[in-house]
Amino acid sequence: MDVGDPLPKPLDAIERKSLLYRSGLGFHCINHALGCSHGCRYPCYAFLMARHHGRVRDYDEWCRPRIVGNALALLDRELTRKRVLPDEVHLCLTTDPFMVGHPEVGEMSLAIIERLNRCEIPCSVLTKGRLPAELADRRRFPCDNTHGISLVSLDEGFRREWEPGAAPYGERIAALRRLHAAGRRTRVHIEPYPTPDIIVQDLSAVLAEVAFVDHIYFSGWNYNPRVSRDGATEAFYHAQSRSVRRFCAGREIECEIG
Numbered sequence: 458m459d460v461g462d463p464l465p466k467p468l469d470a471i472e473r474k475s476l477l478y479r480s481g482l483g484f485h486c487i488n489h490a491l492g493c494s495h496g497c498r499y500p501c502y503a504f505l506m507a508r509h510h511g512r513v514r515d516y517d518e519w520c521r522p523r524i525v526g527n528a529l530a531l532l533d534r535e536l537t538r539k540r541v542l543p544d545e546v547h548l549c550l551t552t553d554p555f556m557v558g559h560p561e562v563g564e565m566s567l568a569i570i571e572r573l574n575r576c577e578i579p580c581s582v583l584t585k586g587r588l589p590a591e592l593a594d595r596r597r598f599p600c601d602n603t604h605g606i607s608l609v610s611l612d613e614g615f616r617r618e619w620e621p622g623a624a625p626y627g628e629r630i631a632a633l634r635r636l637h638a639a640g641r642r643t644r645v646h647i648e649p650y651p652t653p654d655i656i657v658q659d660l661s662a663v664l665a666e667v668a669f670v671d672h673i674y675f676s677g678w679n680y681n682p683r684v685s686r687d688g689a690t691e692a693f694y695h696a697q698s699r700s701v702r703r704f705c706a707g708r709e710i711e712c713e714i715g
């Protein structure tokens with residue numbers, strides 16, 4: 458927690474029957490909270506699914522996350538029972554591992570990564586919060602983990618409107634840069650990248666801020682009626698994807714276009 462952050466309220470807990478799973482996207486994941494205080498309004502696909510399946514009633518409930526109280530016990534049990542361990546585990550697909558204002562989620566994320574690394578399973582993490590400096594500690598986290606932030610703009614007005622509870626962009630980048638400087642692998646997810654209907658901005662300015670990373674993922678904006686997937690939008694994404702590819706190629710950054 459940073460000076461100036463409001464004092465966090467203790468989170469309610471839920472219990473789950475299982476934790477580690479292979480997602481429909483083909484990789485292993487852990488989601489040790491239900492809901493997310495970042496409250497992204499793109500909208501958040503995880504929120505749409507949670508509401509559809511009756512796990513949360515509405516947006517307000519989604520923004521009051523509940524932690525999976527038995528996550529570490531479940532993980533221990535599942536790692537002991539698995540005959541084949543996963544090559545890598547992603548945190549998180551349906552919540553945020555370092556969500557702002559809830560340090561107990563971040564502490565649990567660190568404990569989960571530590572436990573997985575002890576089994577020689579590397580992790581990839583993705584957050585719109587602040588990646589903790591502890592992740593640079595190779596004695597505690599010996600695997601080659603990948604540390605990622607989501608970043609689609611540098612405009613704080615955009616962030617307040619679309620990612621209201623998430624960390625300011627400058628703080629996300631600074632935390633990522635600190636891990637890069639410590640020799641850790643870093644990644645940036647530029648998704649969902651906004652069209653000019655949403656905000657007029659210069660992608661090259663965003664890219665320049667993260668030119669130190671090892672991997673860039675770029676993809677467009679879905680699930681919002683304000684973004685029509687017409688010819689102009691497709692042409693826009695085509696041009697932006699080309700810029701990302703060019704940027705990465707010139708710097709030996711791994712490039713992935715969604």
Ligand code: SF4
Nearest residue numbers: 493495496497501552
């Ligand atoms: S940070 Fe991720 S999980 Fe949290 S609200 Fe935003 S999109 Fe959803």
